[in-house]
Amino acid sequence: MTDWDDPHPAVDLDDVVHQRVRFGILTVAHQARRVEFGFLRTALGLTAGNLSQPLAVLERAGLIEVEKGYEGRLARTWLSLTPAGDRALREEVAQLERLIHRIEHGGQDPLP
């Protein structure tokens, strides 16, 4: 049985988070806590150019903190998840679990 009166869980997905590369960045940052730009680029199989724009979106939204510094003489950029970023990722996961439950069981959301 599907309760079509409820708003569909897809409606509540956050467009900032629910985007392939941005979701990948948040996931890696969540796993690694503090991640170096080059490492993130390799982990996601992206070029530096393809990573900058989604990172800027996440930084503007306050979900990722960017820290610039040096490792010896090499300029480095480190990224970490902010508390708001952590919350946004948890909310995305909760919404996705509701959606997956609907897809797999064809019905109502599980009880909270």
Next chain:
Amino acid sequence: MTDWDDPHPAVDLDDVVHQRVRFGILTVAHQARRVEFGFLRTALGLTAGNLSQPLAVLERAGLIEVEKGYEGRLARTWLSLTPAGDRALREEVAQLERLIHRIEHGGQDPLP
């Protein structure tokens, strides 16, 4: 332990499917099998204008089939998931489950 040598599961998400409204459309079509445009619009809380563009993307990608007809004298549009759409939705769910597992367990993917 995280196996950083493996490609990250976010890399393999399909950009056509991994978009909020398009993912919602596929989910509703999967649940309802054949869904009327107005019903889909209400289920996702969208205007007709906001629904047309993502539907066109899904139709061009061969994931949704659009059928126009009449119900009495009223013009109606019905949408249904194609076999390719069903496969794409299943792949999205499998990838999301891998990502959620990483986020929740901070580690490797579960065994297949």
